[in-house]
Amino acid sequence: MIRLFILVSMFxxxxxxxxxxxxxxxxQERVTTNSNELTLALGSEPDxxxxxxxxxxxxxxxxxxxxxxxxxxxxxxxxxxxxxxxVSDDGLVWTVTLRDDVTFSDGxxxxxxxxxxTFETAAASGSVVDLQIIEKVEATAEHMVTFxxxxxxxxxxxxxxxxxxxxxxxxxxxxxxxxxxxGPYQFAQWDKGQQLIVTAxxxxxxxxxxIEKVTILFLNEDAAFAAAQAGTVDVAAIxxxxxxxxxxxxxxxxxxxxxxxxxxxxxxxxxxQSAQGLPIGNDVTADPAIRQAINIAIDREALVEGVLEGFGxxxxxxxxxxxxxxxxxxxxxxxxxxxxxxxxEAGWRDEDGDGxxxxxxxRAEFTLVYPSSDVTRQSLAIATxxxxxxxxxxxxxxxxxxxxxxxxxxxxxxxMGWGSHDPSEMYNLYHSKYAxxxxxxxxxxKNEKVDHYLDQALTATDQATANEFWKKAQWDGSNGFSAKGxxxxxxxVNLDHLYLVNEKLxxxxxxxxxxxxxxxxxxxxxxxxxxx
Numbered sequence: 157m158i159r160l161f162i163l164v165s166m167f168x169x170x171x172x173x174x175x176x177x178x179x180x181x182x183x184q185e186r187v188t189t190n191s192n193e194l195t196l197a198l199g200s201e202p203d204x205x206x207x208x209x210x211x212x213x214x215x216x217x218x219x220x221x222x223x224x225x226x227x228x229x230x231x232x233x234x235x236x237x238x239x240x241x242x243v244s245d246d247g248l249v250w251t252v253t254l255r256d257d258v259t260f261s262d263g264x265x266x267x268x269x270x271x272x273x274t275f276e277t278a279a280a281s282g283s284v285v286d287l288q289i290i291e292k293v294e295a296t297a298e299h300m301v302t303f304x305x306x307x308x309x310x311x312x313x314x315x316x317x318x319x320x321x322x323x324x325x326x327x328x329x330x331x332x333x334x335x336x337x338x339g340p341y342q343f344a345q346w347d348k349g350q351q352l353i354v355t356a357x358x359x360x361x362x363x364x365x366x367i368e369k370v371t372i373l374f375l376n377e378d379a380a381f382a383a384a385q386a387g388t389v390d391v392a393a394i395x396x397x398x399x400x401x402x403x404x405x406x407x408x409x410x411x412x413x414x415x416x417x418x419x420x421x422x423x424x425x426x427x428x429q430s431a432q433g434l435p436i437g438n439d440v441t442a443d444p445a446i447r448q449a450i451n452i453a454i455d456r457e458a459l460v461e462g463v464l465e466g467f468g469x470x471x472x473x474x475x476x477x478x479x480x481x482x483x484x485x486x487x488x489x490x491x492x493x494x495x496x497x498x499x500x501e502a503g504w505r506d507e508d509g510d511g512x513x514x515x516x517x518x519r520a521e522f523t524l525v526y527p528s529s530d531v532t533r534q535s536l537a538i539a540t541x542x543x544x545x546x547x548x549x550x551x552x553x554x555x556x557x558x559x560x561x562x563x564x565x566x567x568x569x570x571x572m573g574w575g576s577h578d579p580s581e582m583y584n585l586y587h588s589k590y591a592x593x594x595x596x597x598x599x600x601x602k603n604e605k606v607d608h609y610l611d612q613a614l615t616a617t618d619q620a621t622a623n624e625f626w627k628k629a630q631w632d633g634s635n636g637f638s639a640k641g642x643x644x645x646x647x648x649v650n651l652d653h654l655y656l657v658n659e660k661l662x663x664x665x666x667x668x669x670x671x672x673x674x675x676x677x678x679x680x681x682x683x684x685x686x687x688x
Contacts, residue, residue: 191686192368194661197380197392198675201352205332206343208320209278212332215576215670217679219354220261221320221337222362224252224271225313227577229665229680231479233313236362237266237321237338247308247617248291252316254299260323261342261357268295273324275303286580287315308615310622314578340365340682350374365682372675384656391663391677392656395532396467399654406656411677413669414478415575416471417536418647419524421447422567423599430592436566436600440522443515444642445502446549451639451646452498453547454540455490459649463535467654471647473582473630473638477668480579480613482627485638495547506548513548521550525564526571528555533571536648565598575650575671579626583610586629586637586644601644605635653677660687 206212208221217226226236241252258266272293279287289312291304305312326336335343340362341354352372356365375383377395384392384403392403402408422438430436440446456470469476472485499505504513504520513520526537534555541551551569561570572595574581584590587610588602606629613625630638637644653669655677664683669676 192366193370194367194391194684195371195373195389196678197373197375197383197389198677199374199377199380199393199672201346201348201374206335207327207332208322209274209327210281210332212335213320214318215672215676217675217681218320218337218339219341219678219681220335220339220343221322222258222339223318223320224254224316226317227667227679229667231577231667233317237271238316243617245617247310247615248305250303250305250312250316251296252301252303254301255361256299258338258361259359260326260338261336261359262323262326263359264323264325266321266323266338267298268301270321270324271295271301273327274319274321277322277327278319287319308617310614310616310619311578311580311583313619314580318578341370344369363682366685367681370678370681381656390658390661393672393677394654394656396463396465396652396654397531399465399467403656405659407659409655409657409663410467411653411655411666411669412469412477413575413651413653413672414474414476414577415573415651415653415669415671416474416476416647417533417571417573417649417651418471418474418645419450419540419569420565420572420599420645421569421643423601423642423644426567430566432592434563434566436592438522438567438569439518440520441569441599443502443504445498445504446520447643447646448639449495449498449502449504449547450544450549451487451643452489453492453495453544454646454648455543456648458490458543459536459539463532463539464649464651467652468649469652471650473647474574474585474645475579475582475626475630476647476650478577478579479619480582480623480626482630482636482638484627484633485630485636485640487639492546499548504548511545511548512550519550520548521552522569523552523554524569524571525554525556525561527558527561529557532651533573537571540646540648562595565595566592566600570598573671575669577670579622580614582626582629583614586610599644601637601642603635603637603642605632606637606642661685662687 204210223236224238225233228234237254238252243250272295275293279290289305289309291306294302296302340360342357344355345353354370356368380392381394381398383389421441424437425439425442426437428436460468475481504515506513524537526533537553541553584596588607590596591600609625609629613622616622630636631640635641662685664680
């Protein structure tokens with residue numbers, strides 16, 4: 157894996173041209189690297205650092221820390237720190253037995269006291285991993301911990317997958333920037349804005365990784381592609397626009413994801429305000445006929461081919477392809493004539509011949525807001541608006557920063573993206589309890605029957621029962637939040653995650669990827685190996 161200096165120089169020149177600072181140390185490393193090392197270009201760094209008690213690791217492997225359970229490549233929950241667990245018949249008490257051979261990378265043993273401390277700290281921090289359901293955590297033996305929940309919670313197992321265990325004795329104010337744990341890799345160096353360097357943890361209890369040193373460069377998509385072209389990285393996350401261009405000595409890895417993009421509609425009529433004083437509602441998108449017609453008229457395959465260059469799949473819910481997905485939510489879309497008929501029957505007609513339908517004094521027009529920093533979302537917004545013009549619905553697309561979107565999200569349609577391995581995200585997006593809470597249900601969607609199904613799913617005492625209620629919330633044959641029912645969203649596409657990978661590097665098999673935050677491709681880094 158020796159790299160030619162001339163290629164490094166080319167890369168440096170490119171970065172200078174882009175106005176992005178090159179990580180000088182990493183360039184020197186590439187000249188001297190060997191078969192036990194890797195350099196990855198994976199986009200941005202986590203702003204909050206690497207502390208699981210504040211959310212690090214939610215969308216992928218925490219690298220430095222290990223978790224009680226993890227997902228295998230088929231998305232099945234398997235043991236990590238845990239050797240077994242039991243759930244009481246009423247679903248309230250979860251007892252987890254720990255391995256007795258685990259130490260942190262500083263040699264201190266990992267015990268139930270660390271697990272108790274981690275979950276209590278995470279719950280108190282208000283982490284994105286919602287642990288408010290926990291009544292108490294008890295270290296019932298040196299290697300046994302008991303969680304008592306306030307009520308049964310079928311998704312609690314996913315919190316046990318997503319929360320890396322931190323060392324009680326070494327968790328302090330500097331931990332997020334200098335993490336330490338019992339995971340397969342240990343922290344070596346973080347040059348903020350440039351790179352992160354990790355090395356194999358010699359005390360790791362699991363399968364020893366063959367890659368002993370990994371440098372992760374924080375390069376934007378253009379710079380990552382240029383680095384792949386120059387041969388200075390072994391793996392580069394790239395956008396779809398570069399998917400068909402390739403790079404010398406590298407192959408394209410296409411990983412399926414549930415990293416979705418869709419349009420969330422304001423469901424209420426206008427006139428009310430949120431608790432923060434923000435306007436709520438939109439008199440056009442509040443009409444279910446408008447939302448359903450849009451869902452029917454959108455040609456999702458055309459969006460995949462035209463915007464994503466074929467690197468994606470049509471989306472119908474936020475959980476397509478996951479065990480709790482209802483395949484009956486798939487609709488026949490791209491049917492403009494049926495969508496027109498639906499609007500006609502609902503009283504939306506173009507009475508003045510200007511190409512835009514009206515219903516009384518109300519015109520079928522609204523604004524679709526997208527984050528201006530995201531080219532893919534901009535393209536999806538524009539393409540969708542163009543696609544719906546023949547339907548007689550006028551959509552004005554408007555790019556804004558996230559701060560401003562936060563003020564507009566209750567009264568305008570927003571192009572958003574989600575994608576998690578935890579079904580509780582579906583609960584947060586559609587349950588009326590989360591209307592107006594953070595970014596979960598900005599359209600103030602409410603359906604009592606859907607709420608009932610979601611509550612039943614969340615409080616089920618086994619996953620099979622929970623999955624049946626998750627599916628009914630999407631569509632039960634006559635009711636649901638999906639396009640066949642209330643059409644609270646128009647889900648558009650699931651993105652494929654694209655990586656240029658050194659052709660001699662084996663990155664193994666990967667499960668369906670969650671949202672792109674958190675470097676999910678590193679989830680099975682211990683399985684990676686060079687074929688030379």
